[in-house]
Amino acid sequence: MNTTHFTVPDAYIEEIPFDTISISRFANKKELEKKYHGPVVQYFLNYPAVYILHHSTKKSSYYVYVGESSNVDRRLAEHYKAKEKLVDDNNNRLPAETYIVTHPFFNKSLTLDVENRIIQYMLANPNVDRLINGRENAQGAYYTKEFFDQIFNNIWSKLRAENNQLFISEIEARDSAIFKASPFHALTAEQTRAEEQILDAIAAAMDQGGKHKLIIVEGEAGSGKTVLLSHLFRRLHLKSENVEEASQTRQKSFENGSHYLLSPQNELLKVYTTVAQKLGLHDRNKSTVMKPVQLWNRIVDHSEKPDVVLIDEAHLLLTQGNQAYQGKDQLKDLINNSRVVVAIYDQKQIQQTNQYVSQDDYIDFKAGAARTINLTSQLRMQASEETVDWIRSFVDEGQIKNLPVDDPDYDLRIFNSPTELQLAIQSKAAQEDSQLSRILATFDWEYSSQRRPKQNPDTDNPSVKRPLPTWNVEVPDYDFSMPWNLQLKAAPGTRRVTDDQSWPERAHTIDEVGSIYTIQGLDLNYAGVILGPSVRLEGDKVVIDPTKSKNRHATQRRTFADGKKGYVSTELLKNQLNVLMTRGVNGLYIFAVDEALRDKLLELQRQRG
Numbered sequence: 006m007n008t009t010h011f012t013v014p015d016a017y018i019e020e021i022p023f024d025t026i027s028i029s030r031f032a033n034k035k036e037l038e039k040k041y042h043g044p045v046v047q048y049f050l051n052y053p054a055v056y057i058l059h060h061s062t063k064k065s066s067y068y069v070y071v072g073e074s075s076n077v078d079r080r081l082a083e084h085y086k087a088k089e090k091l092v093d094d095n096n097n098r099l100p101a102e103t104y105i106v107t108h109p110f111f112n113k114s115l116t117l118d119v120e121n122r123i124i125q126y127m128l129a130n131p132n133v134d135r136l137i138n139g140r141e142n143a144q145g146a147y148y149t150k151e152f153f154d155q156i157f158n159n160i161w162s163k164l165r166a167e168n169n170q171l172f173i174s175e176i177e178a179r180d181s182a183i184f185k186a187s188p189f190h191a192l193t194a195e196q197t198r199a200e201e202q203i204l205d206a207i208a209a210a211m212d213q214g215g216k217h218k219l220i221i222v223e224g225e226a227g228s229g230k231t232v233l234l235s236h237l238f239r240r241l242h243l244k245s246e247n248v249e250e251a252s253q254t255r256q257k258s259f260e261n262g263s264h265y266l267l268s269p270q271n272e273l274l275k276v277y278t279t280v281a282q283k284l285g286l287h288d289r290n291k292s293t294v295m296k297p298v299q300l301w302n303r304i305v306d307h308s309e310k311p312d313v314v315l316i317d318e319a320h321l322l323l324t325q326g327n328q329a330y331q332g333k334d335q336l337k338d339l340i341n342n343s344r345v346v347v348a349i350y351d352q353k354q355i356q357q358t359n360q361y362v363s364q365d366d367y368i369d370f371k372a373g374a375a376r377t378i379n380l381t382s383q384l385r386m387q388a389s390e391e392t393v394d395w396i397r398s399f400v401d402e403g404q405i406k407n408l409p410v411d412d413p414d415y416d417l418r419i420f421n422s423p424t425e426l427q428l429a430i431q432s433k434a435a436q437e438d439s440q441l442s443r444i445l446a447t448f449d450w451e452y453s454s455q456r457r458p459k460q461n462p463d464t465d466n467p468s469v470k471r472p473l474p475t476w477n478v479e480v481p482d483y484d485f486s487m488p489w490n491l492q493l494k495a496a497p498g499t500r501r502v503t504d505d506q507s508w509p510e511r512a513h514t515i516d517e518v519g520s521i522y523t524i525q526g527l528d529l530n531y532a533g534v535i536l537g538p539s540v541r542l543e544g545d546k547v548v549i550d551p552t553k554s555k556n557r558h559a560t561q562r563r564t565f566a567d568g569k570k571g572y573v574s575t576e577l578l579k580n581q582l583n584v585l586m587t588r589g590v591n592g593l594y595i596f597a598v599d600e601a602l603r604d605k606l607l608e609l610q611r612q613r614g
Contacts, residue, residue: 013152016108016160017045020167023058023101025085031105032078044109049077053116054107055123056081057164059171060091060099062134067171068099069127070137073120075113077105090137104167106160114147115156122157125189128283129181130173131505136283143191180441182276182507185528186231188239188284196233199378203237203347206376207313208258210345219340219374220347226587227385230349231273231526234317235280237347238266241313242286262312267297267339269321272507273526277317279505297322297339298330304342311343318526319348325359325564353583356521357558361573366566385528387590388415396593400583403547405605408613416531416592419606423485423535426596430533433592434515442531443509444487445519445585447578448556449537449598452476452489452520478518478535480598490514490523521581524588532589534596539578541599549578556581 021027030036037046054077058070070090074080081103084090091099106119121142127133144150164172178184192200203220210218224230240248241264245256266281268274274296281287281294292299297316303309316322322335332338340346355361362370371377383393391409395417398404409417420426426444433442451458453476460474475488495503495513503511508523518535538553551560551574559577562570586593597603 013155013159014109016106016156016163017041017048018160018163018167019049019105020102021105023081023085023091023103025082028078028081028085048107048109048111049105052107052109053111053113054105055116055120056106057104057123058084058091058101059103060101064134065170066132066134067130068101068135068137069133069171071120071124071127072138073116073142104164106164108156108160110149110152110156112147112149114144115149115153117142118144118150118153119157119160121189121191123161125184125187126161126173126175126178128187128189128280129178129184130171132170132173133283135285137285143189145191174437176437176440180510180530182272182510182527183279186235186276186280188232188235188280190232190236192233192236193229193382193384195380195382196229196236199233199380200237200240202376202378204240204252204255207241207345207347208255211258211262211312216344217340218345220345221371221374221377222347222349222380223351223377224349224380225351225353225383226583227383228380229382229384230351230380231317232384233380234266234315234347234349235277238264238277238281238315239284239286241315242284259313263310264293264313264315265300265311266294266315266317267300268294268317268526269297270318270522270526272523273317275505275507276527297335301330301332301335301338304339311339313345313347314339314343315347315349317349318354319350320352320355320362321357321360321525323359324362327359353580354525355580356525356577356584358561358563358573358577359558361563361577363565385590386415386587388412388417392417396586399547400579400586405542405545405547405609408609410613414591415589416594418592418594419603419610420594420596421603421607422483423480423596424483426533426535426594427485427487429594430531431515433531439530439591441509441529442533443514443519443524443529444517444533444535445524445588446478446535447537447539447554447582447585448520448559449539449553450476450478450489451555454491478537480535487516487518490517490519493517521584525584527588528590529588530590531592531594532585533594534585536582536595536597536599536602538598540582540597540602542602542605547602549575549582551575551578554578 021031034046037049053073053075055073056077060068068091088098091101093099124138127136161175206220222230241259243256245253245260248256266277268277278294287293319336323330324334326332336348352367386393389409389412392412392415395406395409398406430442430444433439458474458476475492477486477488479486490508493513493516495511507527508514508519509527509529539550541548541550554560560574563573564570597606
């Protein structure tokens with residue numbers, strides 16, 4: 006279609022109460038003609054439409070159902086008659102309103118895509134407590150696909166004008182960690198193939214009554230592992246009638262099974278838990294999303310016999326016991342006590358000695374897997390191949406190449422001081438389209454989550470009430486000091502929202518420095534990374550100096566299978582650097598404490614011009 010000088014018409018939106026009288030009145034052509042003229046009446050009566058049923062709770066939050074139909078009044082009447090969708094725990098109908106959206110360009114595919122995007126934004130909305138929808142509707146190519154963004158933006162702006170609490174801004178929705186992990190994203194061809202292979206393997210294991218099947222999904226940071234896992238978890242919980250006909254027999258294999266999603270990473274676990282709670286896949290009485298040690302404890306006391314266990318960040322599972330986990334290898338224990346385990350694994354993201362697996366041991370471990378799937382795409386960083394190669398060479402090989410030139414979609418920048426970097430990131434975070442921008446640092450400064458640092462007494466005026474001391478990232482030569490993460494308090498009145506948000510989504514964390522423990526698995530618009538003293542230049546190579554690190558979990562000795570002890574700190578600290586350097590979607594800002602490394606990077610930036 007030639008879109009030159011083509012004007013896309015506006016959408017039409019009606020809000021009506023969800024009751025039989027209002028639905029009948031809406032379907033009355035004469036009633037509609039009192040408000041609309043010409044073809045608009047036909048758009049509502051004969052074109053496909055999206056409808057948004059919504060009930061506001063006493064806490065000013067919402068229960069929402071989003072649907073679509075080519076005969077919307079009949080579909081709404083069916084919902085009402087069957088007393089389905091918006092009901093309380095006792096199956097009593099909740100009072101509700103419904104928005105009905107139509108458009109002159111609506112065909113089935115475009116309508117399904119609009120429905121799917123609305124569902125994604127509703128899932129990301131902190132004001133929505135429950136989202137009821139059983140289908141997945143992301144579409145491929147179709148005739149009016151090229152108009153989708155323009156049409157949807159028009160629809161969403163009109164809905165926001167009606168209710169800006171139910172319909173948050175598009176930027177706020179898209180920057181949410183919930184949106185980024187949404188199971189409603191259209192999968193890439195690579196992700197789709199991986200999902201089909203995994204579901205086939207799970208179905209075979211369930212039908213044959215087999216046990217202890219392992220499926221490994223490998224992929225580096227930003228390769229789409231989180232979305233794939235979120236999508237898989239929802240697929241396992243769907244009813245067979247809510248998938249395409251060709252997949253219904255396979256889907257029946259999953260029904261009534263016990264399916265779990267595990268993550269050892271606290272911030273990512275919050276995201277998965279919120280998604281599952283909103284979609285009704287998890288509740289506090291029967292949790293299906295948890296830490297690996299929580300499921301293991303249930304297995305040990307014989308209260309759980311898992312069918313399918315999906316494990317994100319499986320490389321972070323313990324390979325040594327501790328007080329909370331009394332085994333020898335968490336991943337192997339879960340495999341041996343489940344029918345199927347799907348493990349998302351990236352050896353470049355192992356962080357601690359008690360998670361360490363040697364390359365030889367990992368090869369042996371992979372040999373026992375029923376299937377290994379590799380994701381190769383880079384879906385996080387909107388960067389050129391040259392920029393990605395620069396970061397990979399810096400992290401993997403310690404090689405500093407010339408800085409990429411003319412990458413229009415990714416801002417790679419070097420800073421002469423930590424304060425300049427701080428101001429640049431704060432400036433980005435103040436912009437509407439890059440609010441999810443934060444400062445990160447290598448773990449080269451003291452921090453403890455168990456205690457506060459000691460505070461020197463104020464001998465001049467001991468009666469003065471001073472703020473609690475914080476663990477700080479400090480660069481004395483530049484008079485720079487910022488608190489480490491998880492120490493500052495949120496603004497009064499925002500705790501209900503911030504408790505459910507991941508670290509970078511909380512507004513006050515712009516005044517903190519993030520670590521690998523609060524950013525792993527998550528995205529930022531722009532990442533400002535302070536390379537501490539453990540990352541330095543030696544000759545013309547970037548090297549890791551474990552003696553400068555404060556991360557004892559990475560620098561302490563490891564006891565190997567043969568009983569010998571040794572250090573793997575250089576490898577682990579390089580993995581941590583990898584996590585920090587690959588968080589930014591749109592940009593990476595760097596300040597290096599090591600003078601030689603800083604001078605080298607600044608020199609290359611000057612040469613780039």
